[in-house]
Amino acid sequence: MEEITFRAIRKSDLDDIFLLLQQLTEINYSSRNKNICWDLFKNNNSSNAIVGVYKDKPIAYGSIVIENKIRGEVAGHIEDIVVAKKYRGKNIGVKLIEKLVDIGKSKNCYRITLLCNESLSRFYNKNGFTSNNIAMKKYL
Amino acid sequence: MEEITFRAIRKSDLDDIFLLLQQLTEINYSSRNKNICWDLFKNNNSSNAIVGVYKDKPIAYGSIVIENKIRGEVAGHIEDIVVAKKYRGKNIGVKLIEKLVDIGKSKNCYRITLLCNESLSRFYNKNGFTSNNIAMKKYL
Numbered sequence: 265m266e267e268i269t270f271r272a273i274r275k276s277d278l279d280d281i282f283l284l285l286q287q288l289t290e291i292n293y294s295s296r297n298k299n300i301c302w303d304l305f306k307n308n309n310s311s312n313a314i315v316g317v318y319k320d321k322p323i324a325y326g327s328i329v330i331e332n333k334i335r336g337e338v339a340g341h342i343e344d345i346v347v348a349k350k351y352r353g354k355n356i357g358v359k360l361i362e363k364l365v366d367i368g369k370s371k372n373c374y375r376i377t378l379l380c381n382e383s384l385s386r387f388y389n390k391n392g393f394t395s396n397n398i399a400m401k402k403y404l
Numbered sequence: 405m406e407e408i409t410f411r412a413i414r415k416s417d418l419d420d421i422f423l424l425l426q427q428l429t430e431i432n433y434s435s436r437n438k439n440i441c442w443d444l445f446k447n448n449n450s451s452n453a454i455v456g457v458y459k460d461k462p463i464a465y466g467s468i469v470i471e472n473k474i475r476g477e478v479a480g481h482i483e484d485i486v487v488a489k490k491y492r493g494k495n496i497g498v499k500l501i502e503k504l505v506d507i508g509k510s511k512n513c514y515r516i517t518l519l520c521n522e523s524l525s526r527f528y529n530k531n532g533f534t535s536n537n538i539a540m541k542k543y544l
Contacts, residue, residue, distance in 0.1 A: 273474070282475055293475055301476040308472040310450040331469050332448040333484065334413070335422055335433055336441040341481060344473065365542065373544055379517060379537045393540035397519045400533035404509055404516065 268324070268356055270363045273313040275302050280322040281315065288346040312367050316347070316360055323348040324356050328364045330371050340368035340376035361391040408464070408496055410503045413453040415442050420462040421455065428486040452507050456487070456500055463488040464496050468504045470511050480508035480516035501531040 273281065278298045285291075305311060310331065316324030329341040342364050347356045368376045379399035380388060413421065418438045425431075445451060450471065456464030469481040482504055487496045508516045519539035520528060 278474075285475055291475060291477070296476045301474065304472040304476065305474050308450055308470070310448055310469070311471060311473075313474060325474075327474070329450070329469065329471050329481070330448070331451060331481075331483065332444040334418075334441065334445050334451075334453060334465075334467070335425055335431060336436045336444065337431070339483075341469070341471075343471065343479075365544075369544055375544065376542050377519060378540050379519070380540060381536075382538050385538060385540065388540045391542065393542045395538045395540045396521075397539040397541070398522050398525060398535045399537040399539045400518050400520060400525065400528045400535045401537070402505065402516050402531065402533045404505070404513055 268316045268318050268359065270314050270316050270324075270360065273315050273325070277315055277322050278302060281325050284322065284325050284346050284348055285344060287349055288344065311343075312364075312371075313344075314360070314363055314367070316356055318351065323351050324360050326360045326364050328367050328376070330368075330373070337374050338372045340364075340371065340373040342376060342378040345378075357387065358390050361388070365391060408456045408458050408499065410454050410456050410464075410500065413455050413465070417455050417462050418442060421465050424462065424465050424486050424488055425484060427489055428484065451483075452504075452511075453484075454500070454503055454507070456496055458491065463491050464500050466500045466504050468507050468516070470508075470513070477514050478512045480504075480511065480513040482516060482518035485518075497527065498530050501528070501533075505531060 311327055311329050313327035315322040324347040326345045327343045331339045451467055451469050453467035455462040464487040466485045467483045471479045
């Protein structure tokens with residue numbers, strides 16, 4: 265398999281990324297205006313997103329939200345990690361997380377967190393993530 | 405006990421908030437410039453923070469980070485929840501979370517998440533939070 269390259273997301277990736285993310289969580293986005301999604305995403309400059317590209321096609325996506333805490337620390341939150349089903353098991357996810365951790369380092373994060381299903385903990389262990397807390401959710 | 409009032413954080417709260425947050429996580433902030441902390445916090449406008457005030461003194465603090473996702477959803481992340489030790493057990497934390505959830509609603513969040521120690525899950529259940537995932541961390 266040729267090398268995957270990672271780069272910052274571009275607006276022209278949106279159709280591919282929307283489809284990719286359906287493999288993570290299905291939503292009905294038929295009525296959404298992608299221009300508005302893009303503007304909101306870019307204007308809230310705390311989010312940094314990258315795509316993994318194989319043969320000119322985005323096949324992986326992930327983002328890291330950068331939080332400036334009140335006491336001056338910077339924290340990173342990894343969100344929305346997905347690798348296209350047919351490319352899983354090839355270590356692409358590990359490289360994707362590595363790239364997001366690098367972004368976190370470049371933004372001076374002291375800590376990066378993520379929420380996941382317990383079955384994925386071994387996957388995230390590969391990048392040095394460990395678990396000692398639980399994640400709680402409320403849908404509005 | 406008189407009523408606690410909740411309001412947005414002000415720069416003049418910083419000394420009190422820094423002390424309060426030491427009860428959550430101790431850090432050495434003696435060399436930090438609070439003006440810079442404040443500017444970074446306010447400039448990254450994804451963070452919304454409130455204080456609970458009792459007799460003109462901040463005794464509780466919490467924040468919610470607003471994330472614009474690439475597909476247009478808005479997600480909230482509750483961070484840094486603290487109630488001063490001598491005021492715990494009086495339901496102030498529940499009201500604080502309620503106010504942060506209200507902010508999340510006003511920002512059109514479809515979901516709010518938080519990370520906590522398992523021992524606190526019953527506390528967050530009171531505000532309708534449930535757990536089905538784990539939190540993973542990596543310190544940089």
